Amino acid sequence: MKVSFWGVRGSIPAPGPETNRYGGNTSCVTVRTAADDLIIIDMGTGMRALGGALMPTPFGKGAGSAAILLSHAHWDHIQGFPFFPPIFIPGNKFTLHGPGHSNEMLEGILEGQMNPHFSPMHTIKNLGAQITLMPVPHGHSFEVFGVRVRGLSNPHGSTESLAFRLEENGRSFVYASDVGYPASGPSDEILAHYAGADMLLHDCTYSPEDRAARIERGFSSWQDAAEAAVRAKAKHLVMFHYDQDYTDEIVDAMRDRCRAALDELGGQDIALTPAAEGLTLEV
Numbered sequence: 001m002k003v004s005f006w007g008v009r010g011s012i013p014a015p016g017p018e019t020n021r022y023g024g025n026t027s028c029v030t031v032r033t034a035a036d037d038l039i040i041i042d043m044g045t046g047m048r049a050l051g052g053a054l055m056p057t058p059f060g061k062g063a064g065s066a067a068i069l070l071s072h073a074h075w076d077h078i079q080g081f082p083f084f085p086p087i088f089i090p091g092n093k094f095t096l097h098g099p100g101h102s103n104e105m106l107e108g109i110l111e112g113q114m115n116p117h118f119s120p121m122h123t124i125k126n127l128g129a130q131i132t133l134m135p136v137p138h139g140h141s142f143e144v145f146g147v148r149v150r151g152l153s154n155p156h157g158s159t160e161s162l163a164f165r166l167e168e169n170g171r172s173f174v175y176a177s178d179v180g181y182p183a184s185g186p187s188d189e190i191l192a193h194y195a196g197a198d199m200l201l202h203d204c205t206y207s208p209e210d211r212a213a214r215i216e217r218g219f220s221s222w223q224d225a226a227e228a229a230v231r232a233k234a235k236h237l238v239m240f241h242y243d244q245d246y247t248d249e250i251v252d253a254m255r256d257r258c259r260a261a262l263d264e265l266g267g268q269d270i271a272l273t274p275a276a277e278g279l280t281l282e283v
C-alpha cells in the first residue's frame, strides 16, 4: 500500500507562510492498493487538490471508481467533498463507508453541509457521480479492492471517531485520527486494533501541555501517540492532524520531542514521520 497525504491539519485550514512545509489543508489521505486502486480516507480540504490530480485520469472521463472511508463528520473531515470535481462527473462511482448505523444518518450528515444556508449546491442529489453509502458500526469488517478493512470507534470529545485498520498482502496500515483517550489510555480492544501495525497514523494535535488545557476537545498529544505506538508494538508512527495554530517550527519541535519519548518508552526501533502535504510513504 502507498499512503499519500493531501491534508494533515486539524480542525480548520491554516494556510500561510508559517505552515508551508507541513501544509494548511485539513485531513485527507489516500491509500493506493497493490493493483493501484484508490481508497480515500477523510474528506477535509486536502480533497480539493486530490480531485485536481485525478481529473487527467479515468475520473476525468467518468470512468473512475474509489472507496471513501470517513472517520467522523466534523467539518475538517467533510469540507473537501463539495469541492472534489470527480463527484460531478456522471459515470464515476464512489462507495462511502462512514460512521452510523444507517444510510439515512450518513446521508443526513452529507446533506447537512449542502443545505442552501451553507452551500450553493443544495443537495448531494445534484452530483453526477454514483455515490453509495455504507454505514460502519463499531467493529465492522469489510473488503474494498482486496484490502481487508475494519473500523473501531475511538472516543473523540463528545462524539466518536472511527479508527480504520487496512490489511493487504500481510501488511497493515492503521488510521487513528481525532482520538482523546481517557486517563487510563487506549482500551485493550483498540490496542489490539493497532497491534503490530506496519504503519500507525495517529492523532498528534497537541503538545501534552496544550492537550491538558483543552482536554474536553478529545484530541491526542504526541505523548499519547508515542505511548500508543509502543504499547501496540507498531513499526512506524506517523504524526497527523496538527493544531491550526502550530507553525512548521512547532511541528518540528513536536517531532523531536515525540522521538525522544519513543526512545524513552522502549520504542527505539519505531520509525517516526511527521505527515506533510505531498508526502507519499510505502507501507
Ligand SMILES: [Zn+2]
Pocket (backbone or CB within 6 Å): 010, 011, 027, 074, 076, 077, 178, 241
Ligand atoms: Zn479533525
